[in-house]
Amino acid sequence: MTALSRKLARELWKLKGQIISIALVVATGIMTVVTMRGSYDSLVDAQQSYYRQTRFADVWAPLKRAPDTLRDRIQTLPGVAAVDTRVTLFATLDLPGLDAPAQARLVSLPEHGRPALNDIRIRSGRYLAPGAASEVLISENFAAARSLRPGDSLRAVINGRARDLDIVGIAISPEHTYAVPPGALYPDDKRYGILWMSRKVLGPAYNMDGAFNEALVALSPDANPQAVLSRINSLLDTYGGLGAYLRKDQPSHQILQSELDSNKVMGTAIPAVFLGVAAFLLNLVLSRLIATQRTEIAVLKAFGYRNREVGLHYLLFAMAAVVVGAVVGAGAGIMLGRAYVNFYGEYFDFPSLGYHLSPLLLAIAILVSVIAAGGGALMAVRRAVALAPAEAMRPEPPARFKPGWLERSGLVRWLPSSGRMVLRNMQRKPVQSLLSSLGVAFSVAILVIGLFMFDGVQFMMDLQFRVIQREDLSASFDEPRTASARHDFQNLAGVTRVEPYRSAPARLISGPLAQETAIQGLEPEGRLRRIVSDTGGVHPVPVEGVVLSAILADKLRVRVGDRLDVQILEGRRRTARIPVAGVVHDFLGVSAYMSREALQRLVGGPELISGAYLSVTNDELGAVKRTMKKLPAVAGVASPGTMLASFQSQLADSLFIAVAFLLGFACVIAVAVIYNGARISLSERGRELASLRVMGFRRREVSVLLLGEQALITLLAIPLGWTLGYGLSFLVTSAMQSDTYRIPFIVSARTYAISAAIIIAAAAASAALVHRRINNLDLISVLKTRE
Numbered sequence: 001m002t003a004l005s006r007k008l009a010r011e012l013w014k015l016k017g018q019i020i021s022i023a024l025v026v027a028t029g030i031m032t033v034v035t036m037r038g039s040y041d042s043l044v045d046a047q048q049s050y051y052r053q054t055r056f057a058d059v060w061a062p063l064k065r066a067p068d069t070l071r072d073r074i075q076t077l078p079g080v081a082a083v084d085t086r087v088t089l090f091a092t093l094d095l096p097g098l099d100a101p102a103q104a105r106l107v108s109l110p111e112h113g114r115p116a117l118n119d120i121r122i123r124s125g126r127y128l129a130p131g132a133a134s135e136v137l138i139s140e141n142f143a144a145a146r147s148l149r150p151g152d153s154l155r156a157v158i159n160g161r162a163r164d165l166d167i168v169g170i171a172i173s174p175e176h177t178y179a180v181p182p183g184a185l186y187p188d189d190k191r192y193g194i195l196w197m198s199r200k201v202l203g204p205a206y207n208m209d210g211a212f213n214e215a216l217v218a219l220s221p222d223a224n225p226q227a228v229l230s231r232i233n234s235l236l237d238t239y240g241g242l243g244a245y246l247r248k249d250q251p252s253h254q255i256l257q258s259e260l261d262s263n264k265v266m267g268t269a270i271p272a273v274f275l276g277v278a279a280f281l282l283n284l285v286l287s288r289l290i291a292t293q294r295t296e297i298a299v300l301k302a303f304g305y306r307n308r309e310v311g312l313h314y315l316l317f318a319m320a321a322v323v324v325g326a327v328v329g330a331g332a333g334i335m336l337g338r339a340y341v342n343f344y345g346e347y348f349d350f351p352s353l354g355y356h357l358s359p360l361l362l363a364i365a366i367l368v369s370v371i372a373a374g375g376g377a378l379m380a381v382r383r384a385v386a387l388a389p390a391e392a393m394r395p396e397p398p399a400r401f402k403p404g405w406l407e408r409s410g411l412v413r414w415l416p417s418s419g420r421m422v423l424r425n426m427q428r429k430p431v432q433s434l435l436s437s438l439g440v441a442f443s444v445a446i447l448v449i450g451l452f453m454f455d456g457v458q459f460m461m462d463l464q465f466r467v468i469q470r471e472d473l474s475a476s477f478d479e480p481r482t483a484s485a486r487h488d489f490q491n492l493a494g495v496t497r498v499e500p501y502r503s504a505p506a507r508l509i510s511g512p513l514a515q516e517t518a519i520q521g522l523e524p525e526g527r528l529r530r531i532v533s534d535t536g537g538v539h540p541v542p543v544e545g546v547v548l549s550a551i552l553a554d555k556l557r558v559r560v561g562d563r564l565d566v567q568i569l570e571g572r573r574r575t576a577r578i579p580v581a582g583v584v585h586d587f588l589g590v591s592a593y594m595s596r597e598a599l600q601r602l603v604g605g606p607e608l609i610s611g612a613y614l615s616v617t618n619d620e621l622g623a624v625k626r627t628m629k630k631l632p633a634v635a636g637v638a639s640p641g642t643m644l645a646s647f648q649s650q651l652a653d654s655l656f657i658a659v660a661f662l663l664g665f666a667c668v669i670a671v672a673v674i675y676n677g678a679r680i681s682l683s684e685r686g687r688e689l690a691s692l693r694v695m696g697f698r699r700r701e702v703s704v705l706l707l708g709e710q711a712l713i714t715l716l717a718i719p720l721g722w723t724l725g726y727g728l729s730f731l732v733t734s735a736m737q738s739d740t741y742r743i744p745f746i747v748s749a750r751t752y753a754i755s756a757a758i759i760i761a762a763a764a765a766s767a768a769l770v771h772r773r774i775n776n777l778d779l780i781s782v783l784k785t786r787e
Contacts, residue, residue, distance in 0.1 A: 004305070004313050008313060008316060008317060008320075011293075012320055017675075017679065018676055018680070020324070021671075022325070023322075023328065025676075026369045027326075030326055030329030030333060030362070030365045033361060033362075034334060034336075034362060035333045037268055038357050039340040039341050039355065040264050041358055041361070042353070042354065045356060046348075046350045047256070050174055053119075054120070054121065054173070055082075056247070057118050057216040057217060057218055058246065059218075059228065060214065060216060060245055061214065061216075061217065061244035062088075062242040064240025065207075065211050065212075065213055065239060066212060066213070067210060068211060071085050074215055074217065074232065077235070078223075078228070079222075079223030079225075079228040080223070081223075082217070082218040083116075083216070084215070085214070085216070086212055086214055086216070087108040087199055087202050087203050088214050090103055091106050091158045092634075093155070094157070094629070095146065098191065098629070099629065100191070100629055101635070102190075102192065102193075103181055103182070103635060104156060104195045105179075105194050106158065106195045106202055107196050108198070108202045109128060109197065109199060110199060111130055111199060112130060120172065120173045120196060121351050123171060123172055124149070124170045125137070125150030127169060129168070132198065132201075133198075134163070134164060135165075135166050135197070136165045136166065136197050137196040138167055138193055138194065139170075139171065139173070139176055139193050139195075140349055141187070142192070142194065143170045145190045146190065148167060149167070150170065151167065158205050159206050165195070165197075171196060172349040173349075174252075174253075175250060175253070176194045178256060179193060179252070180252065180255065182476065188642060191642070229244045237573070241569065243516035243569050254738075261738055273728060293314070297310055297314075315374055315378060318374060319370070319374070326366045326369065330366075340355075341353060341354065425709060426709060433713060437714075437716050437717040437720065439673050439677065439717075440670075440713060440714055443666060443673055443674075444670075444725060445724035446666040446725070447670070447754070447759070448728075448755050449728050451751040451754055451755060452751050453743065455747060456743040456745065459746050463587065465641075466640070467530075468530060469529060469640040469643070470527065470529065471615060472614060473613075473614045473621070473638070474611060474613050475628060475634050475636070476610060476638075477633050480502070480609065481608060481633060482607065482608060482609075483500065485612075485633070486612055489614060492624050492627055493620055493623065498612050498614055498615075499612060500613075501522055501529065501609065501610060503519070504610075505519075505568070505569040506566050506568050507567040508552075508592065510556040510564055510565070511557075513557060515552060515556060517591075519599055520592065521594050521595065521598070521599035521600065522541050524540070526541065528613040528614075532584075533584045533586065534585040535585075541593065542595060544579070544595075544598055545582075545594070546564065546592055546594050547582040547592070547593040548582070549583075549584055549589070549590055550584065550586070551737075552590045559580065560580055564577070564578060566578055566602065568602060572605065576602055578602070586742075588742075666758075667758060671766065674710070674762050675762075675765075675766040675769065677710060678707070678769075679773075681709065682773060703774050706770070706774065710763065714760065718755075718760075721755070722755070725755070729747060730745055
């Protein structure tokens with residue numbers, strides 16, 4: 001072992017505390033990349049593999065009814081590579097333990113063979129036997145939520161007739177990764193599931209013998225998706241087409257993709273911020289740490305070591321911290337990545353889901369750390385080797401002191417001498433003080449980014465489920481019913497208010513742009529369901545015209561006062577040109593609202609309603625649900641409470657788990673940065689502090705000089721970190737907007753307070769460790785000039 005190698009080993013052991021804290025900064029930066037970006041890549045790989053294996057469709061085309069012979073005509077359309085047709089319908093389930101009726105979507109399967117598109121995977125049990133009239137497969141999430149397994153049975157009302165169905169298998173499907181009930185935004189597995197039946201059985205039960213009501217299409221690689229949609233819609237209009245839509249608008253895929261997109265932001269932008277902050281701090285800390293080795297560098301030069309050898313020696317010193325951090329970061333990142341992916345496996349019905357680390361991803365993260373560490377180390381060494389050995393071996397001469405602008409202003413006269421000394425030292429090293437404060441500020445900013453998510457999600461949930469949805473129950477019919485049905489609800493014991501609504505599928509057209517959605521017809525004087533903006537302001541239901549959510553208005557490129565062509569996709573399929581009466585910034589879904597009366601005029605025919613919002617007294621709520629369970633026309637009953645629980649279990653849980661990782665990483669960086677700053681300051685000012693002790697200063701007074709400066713740097717960093725965090729949070733929020741949900745940009749006072757408290761706690765813990773070292777300072781050793 002060479003002399004330099006022995007010296008390196010001694011220095012690493014002597015400074016092991018600082019090396020470990022630097023390694024933690026490196027490890028945290030690498031961990032965020034490996035955990036979050038690696039998890040995202042693994043999820044996307046699993047999704048794409050699942051889609052390929054099951055031949056997931058590119059286009060869905062629901063309609064009223066068309067003969068099987070129409071399939072060949074769809075197949076001949078330009079851009080169509082494959083077609084499959086099927087029968088789908090909604091049924092009511094009578095499930096024990098539920099007051100309200102449950103719903104199921106029944107999907108037909110070929111009597112022989114497997115579906116050409118949107119195949120299923122059997123998780124347990126077996127496939128349907130040919131000719132078995134009562135056999136069904138059920139979705140895995142529904143089976144788990146209801147504790148159902150092969151061999152059990154359930155009772156369903158199909159097209160008005162009750163049937164007992166035998167469960168022979170449990171399956172998953174790519175189009176029902178998230179099984180979303182009609183009118184809902186998120187799954188409710190206890191009250192809604194997917195059932196697969198033989199087409200030979202389901203078709204006649206729904207008057208679809210020799211016919212279908214949904215077509216699935218796979219596009220050729222060179223197809224123009226919008227052109228294919230237009231051709232399919234034109235062909236199916238005669239058969240009651242409800243508007244073909246692409247995969248990106250398929251409800252389950254849309255929710256899944258929104259989750260993945262959010263994960264992409266969390267797994268790309270945030271690790272980039274972490275790695276950038278870690279690189280900055282690594283550069284800053286190592287440059288200051290090696291600058292304290294000025295005398296040792298001069299001695300090495302005096303003994304004949306060349307600049308290159310000295311530079312390599314200190315580069316290896318820096319790399320030791322990087323290597324330790326890389327090993328810890330990669331190992332912990334892989335473990336956390338597996339846990340992260342396993343968590344998502346509870347929500348994503350992928351047949352195979354595992355964490356896969358990309359070597360390139362790990363290499364990039366380590367390379368950034370190496371460059372940052374090497375840059376900081378070599379910068380400090382270059383400054384030291386530029387001096388002649390005789391000059392560098394002498395202690396660095398004290399700075400020339402003169403009154404600064406603070407002292408000249410007279411603002412510090414009321415401070416004690418120790419306070420003035422702290423301010424003087426910071427004023428005479430403004431760049432160093434600024435960079436140290438900036439390092440702590442980045443830690444504050446990362447904490448703000450993590451914590452503000454809680455503020456946004458909480459505000460969104462409160463607004464949606466306590467301000468917008470004020471009903472106790474919402475009831476939906478299996479198909480629109482006459483308006484007199486509202487009186488049936490009013491006659492139920494405990495019902496104090498009924499507000500009927502009408503929902504109609506429509507195609508909104510603005511020039512070359514079109515969007516299919518359901519227009520919701522509300523009561524103009526309604527109190528149970530209102531149009532509310534993201535600020536909490538109530539938008540009146542217009543007498544004429546349509547109110548659009550801002551995201552839908554942006555897609556159609558319209559604003560208030562513009563006119564839209566609205567084509568109703570049911571009944572007489574009327575088209576009318578109506579004004580945009582309002583645009584509302586909201587958080588969930590893509591919405592269009594009209595007054596119920598205006599929508600009825602647009603649809604035409606007799607006055608119909610799709611359901612009603614009910615206000616019910618607490619003591620009669622259960623009885624009303626049980627009564628509705630017995631009404632064949634009522635397809636579903638929901639309450640804001642159950643929707644909120646579903647929302648929390650889907651969005652909030654997945655988001656909060658990511659935020660928990662983020663906060664853990666941020667706390668590690670905060671502690672490491674502040675501790676390193678205090679330790680390096682002690683190394684830099686050790687001779688000065690020892691001199692003050694010899695002159696009669698007590699330990700407490702000496703500690704105040706050093707720790708007071710660190711405290712002031714931390715306090716100055718907090719508002720700067722709040723500002724950086726506010727800006728970065730806005731960028732993260734902007735990147736996470738989707739059709740499914742938009743997290744509001746809200747940073748509460750609590751977030752600022754918690755982030756500051758964590759930083760202050762980290763600073764206090766670091767100060768306690770450094771204070772102990774000050775108390776144990778060896779005055780003779782520190783004051784001795786190294787020869």
